[in-house]
Amino acid sequence: MVFGEMEPAVEIVDLVKRFGNTIAVDKLNLSIYDGEIFGLLGPNGSGKSTTLLIISTVYKPTSGDVYVYGKSVVKNSDEVRKYVGIAFQEPKALWVDKPYEILLWHAMVVGYSMSDARKVVRQVMEDLGVWEYRNKMFSELSGGNKKKVELAKVFIQKPRLAIFDEPTAQLDVITKHQVWNMIEDLRRNGSTIIVATNEMSEAERLSDRIGIMYRGKLRALGTPEELKDGIPGGDIIEIIVDGPVRESFVEAIKNDIDAVRIDLKDAVIRIYVNKGEEKIARVVDMFSRGGLKVRQISLKEPTLDDVFFYYTGAKLAGDNN
Amino acid sequence: MREDLRALLLVTLWDVRKVARYKVFLLMRFAWFIVQVSVFAVLISYLVTIRSLGTSGIGYYEYYLFGAYTALLFSISMFRGYEIAEEFEEGIIEYQLSLPIKRRILAIGRTIGGGIASFIYTLPMMLFILLLLGITNPVLIAIAVLSALAFSIGIVGLAINIVFGLKSGDKTDILFGVVDALLVRLSTIFYPLPFLSVFPPYFYAAMYNPLSNMADFLRALFFFQDLKIFIHAPPENLVSYIVGLSVGLSILAMLFIERRVEGGGWK
Numbered sequence: 001m002v003f004g005e006m007e008p009a010v011e012i013v014d015l016v017k018r019f020g021n022t023i024a025v026d027k028l029n030l031s032i033y034d035g036e037i038f039g040l041l042g043p044n045g046s047g048k049s050t051t052l053l054i055i056s057t058v059y060k061p062t063s064g065d066v067y068v069y070g071k072s073v074v075k076n077s078d079e080v081r082k083y084v085g086i087a088f089q090e091p092k093a094l095w096v097d098k099p100y101e102i103l104l105w106h107a108m109v110v111g112y113s114m115s116d117a118r119k120v121v122r123q124v125m126e127d128l129g130v131w132e133y134r135n136k137m138f139s140e141l142s143g144g145n146k147k148k149v150e151l152a153k154v155f156i157q158k159p160r161l162a163i164f165d166e167p168t169a170q171l172d173v174i175t176k177h178q179v180w181n182m183i184e185d186l187r188r189n190g191s192t193i194i195v196a197t198n199e200m201s202e203a204e205r206l207s208d209r210i211g212i213m214y215r216g217k218l219r220a221l222g223t224p225e226e227l228k229d230g231i232p233g234g235d236i237i238e239i240i241v242d243g244p245v246r247e248s249f250v251e252a253i254k255n256d257i258d259a260v261r262i263d264l265k266d267a268v269i270r271i272y273v274n275k276g277e278e279k280i281a282r283v284v285d286m287f288s289r290g291g292l293k294v295r296q297i298s299l300k301e302p303t304l305d306d307v308f309f310y311y312t313g314a315k316l317a318g319d320n321n
Numbered sequence: 322m323r324e325d326l327r328a329l330l331l332v333t334l335w336d337v338r339k340v341a342r343y344k345v346f347l348l349m350r351f352a353w354f355i356v357q358v359s360v361f362a363v364l365i366s367y368l369v370t371i372r373s374l375g376t377s378g379i380g381y382y383e384y385y386l387f388g389a390y391t392a393l394l395f396s397i398s399m400f401r402g403y404e405i406a407e408e409f410e411e412g413i414i415e416y417q418l419s420l421p422i423k424r425r426i427l428a429i430g431r432t433i434g435g436g437i438a439s440f441i442y443t444l445p446m447m448l449f450i451l452l453l454l455g456i457t458n459p460v461l462i463a464i465a466v467l468s469a470l471a472f473s474i475g476i477v478g479l480a481i482n483i484v485f486g487l488k489s490g491d492k493t494d495i496l497f498g499v500v501d502a503l504l505v506r507l508s509t510i511f512y513p514l515p516f517l518s519v520f521p522p523y524f525y526a527a528m529y530n531p532l533s534n535m536a537d538f539l540r541a542l543f544f545f546q547d548l549k550i551f552i553h554a555p556p557e558n559l560v561s562y563i564v565g566l567s568v569g570l571s572i573l574a575m576l577f578i579e580r581r582v583e584g585g586g587w588k
Binding site: 053056057058077078081082084085086088090092093094096101105106108109110111 | 328331334335338339342408411412413415416418419420421422423424
């Protein structure tokens, strides 16, 4: 896929959303292309869900706009909703509702006839393994099954733009893989997919491209490989030591090996450096001379976890500010 | 247009299908209503003697029955408002706003659906008092049913306006309690209008109160000759008021929801 040459399914233009004094989304600009699976990553409160709710016309932008297949969420929200289906982070149903009734009603609202609705609801419920719970009250379902009922809405709808907000939270490993396969099937059948998640493995497994949000802003954008390659000091030397490490010692290492950045939390030190294989011996030597016992040392390429930590602030250093 | 009608029907069904889930609630309300109209209503009608009534045997008992039914219909319609508020607190509004349904259709569908559901809750009570009074005229019964339906749609519209106006579960609870208490008391539900003329503010509040108009319309519909001295306006005026209330509050709810909720006004 060459993303720049594709038609945008979603164009987010200078999007701002405020709740009182809080800025949830801050001048966001982003294009999501027709037919791609786009992963939206970010910690809790980063503005992912708010962005998705604006795309699905539940929230209105404070300023800026979002165009879904060319239709503005501000001016043509009725049109936009014909394209969009969303599975919310928190399942939306009343405690007295029964899964089959919820999904049958949903299927009819999104355009199925009664007989087709019955068929598609049964099929999707069987695929997700919740058919046997169809007549239980929603309040009696486990968290995982509630989530499956929420996901089923989008799999039934098969919208042109399918949005999943943390689709596999609360699901076991086997079901996670099953849901990922179903999301990929949805894309194969022509849907564009947006998946908001906190899970790196999910983003990496599914996404053609990933956007990382933090504090309402888009901090990074690219394919998983581009993001990994984009971290300054691409290699990471991770060291676990016995005992505390002084800031001055960290500073000395940084200067000595020309590290791009060092994160320190308790006994774990992460050194972001270029040509790590040439510098690891020097690092071990410095620790040895500094009287610090190294319990474990490893050299690795950045994972998406590293990308996430890098772009969302120095979490490993305990800096939540 | 066809799509909109289909959507309207489905949104209406959202509320109507809930009726079956409240069987215990319905049975309890029905049982209480039977006690109210067969014990308390009889007792109170012994206490109240109205000399100006004719000789047909129609008295305060009949007057009271329609008042009690109207009060019940009002309370249950307001209760639907509580339920809608609770649904929204649980995030159902976000789900419904994301569906391929026009906002206006959603608002009007919830109002009509809520009104129909409320009316269905009270249908056994209405049939019970008609049975008690020996009323069998199908045309009059049909008019009573339609007017009660219009009234409950109007009251659900009022409740939805309050829910969306306040955007707070706690404030909604308090205001619903106040509105419920005031409207029931400042009405001709239990006290005929001529007796209220000693206190003009009460008199005028009761005259324009939707509950007075609904209860008096039912009285006029079935016992106009016997109860006309207590009914403050001709039946056609009363029914116009009820239809106007229903249409007006539904349209207001529609416009209000469109303004308040489009763009996450709920939270």
